[in-house]
Amino acid sequence: MTWVSAGKLDDIEQEGAIRFDHGGRTYAIYRGPDDSVYCTAGLCTHEAIHLADGLVMDFEVECPKHSGAFDYRTGEAIRLPACENLKTYPAEVIDGEVRVALA
């Protein structure tokens, strides 16, 4: 597993998300209400919309266009029109730096 730096935890709002592009792909990185971090595929599984523009509430992210929603800890699609789960990737914080394992 290759860990990649994805920036500083301080750059992500608590209960928020940022878009992270790497190796020609796009991801979303989340900071939960308890400062835990998670990483998922960046685009909604319903249409290619960047989820990092969506509202994060608790451990849920809502697509900014069609209001499909996912649990970003597991990638589970929890509200229509999203019905396909999001791929998730391991994420961790070391000395304030977010790292994700994308391979």
Added chain:
Amino acid sequence: MDGMVIIGAGEPGTRAAFALREAGYSGPVTLVGAEPHLPYERPPLSKTVGDAVQMKLICAAEALDAAGITYLKGLSAAELDAGAGAVRLSDGRVLHYEKLLLATGARPRRLTCPGAAGALDFRTHADAEAIFSRVAPGRSVAIIGAGLIGMELAAVLRGKDVSVSVIEAALRPLGRAVPARFAETLHARHVAEGVRFHLDRGVAAISDDGVTLTDGSLVHADLVVSAIGVVPDIALAEAAGLATGNGILTDADLRTSAPNVFASGDCAAVAQPGGGYIRYESWRNARTQAETAARNMAGAAETFGALPWFWSDQYDLGLQVAGLPQPAHQIVLRSAAEGELEFYLDDGRLAASAGLGTGNGLARDIKLAEMLIAAGLSPSPAELADPGVNLKMLLKSARAA
């Protein structure tokens, strides 16, 4: 007995079919669609991939099968006998329903000037193919109507290096549904992108040369598209004696005037708490109304009360409007890095919000505004105007109070 019958397989009809199953209904469900395709989404029709018009299905055939939904395509309803609880389809077969949902939608309003038949509509997949197969860089298109559909199409065509003229009878584009500030910003962007506007002009005639305006001038165009709004498809309901107006009239539970007959989506004009009826034309409304109608068909007695919401993408700008801004509302402006937001206060209470910014950059704030509206909150104008005040914090502190 044929169980639940749904006329119209657009977004609301298809959503309702699945929502009936989600509500626990286990009898037969028949979905009748006039078009020769599986149910598809309309918003992607303007977002071509290369030169190809997208056919984004709402559901795969397997999903219909798995849910036990009988889908009849290429058929419409010819006659409704509400007294007998029966509907006759265009192929002559008769379905006896337990409950019926009318989701007949709307059809493009047609011009009546000489040559009107030469203008293309933009509503269905076939319409989109007709338009996009005829355009190419350097060709010219005249769009009649500067509403959301006309302006979105103008933006897409400019992206394909097509020369675009927009003709509008009103003084300003986007006058009907878009708050004035954002209508002006979008208008200016279209001008900057090279769209030529002919405002305050009617259409006298359409010919092979283009469009002749009421001031006598000619707008040259290789192709003419008519985008002057839609009219609800109420013919079936009207002929059956159901109450109609600007749509099929329903009560707040989406029941029509006939027993066991419901309506939702673009065709439905829904009774409002303050009196009168409102008909919405939007993707989200089509879905949320269908979900309420389906639950009520399955036995619930739920009032439809979702806040209206729509989006429009033009160039790299995204517009979102939640609620219905009214002239009497106090407007509070918030300028942020991503764009501008307006909040509309009704006697202090937040009633609506709109935003225009790059991409979906303001979607999060509009969603939070929606939640503030739903919670019935009255945030102070100073807080709303200050981009440093996080709307989520306003919501949380109100919830904690």
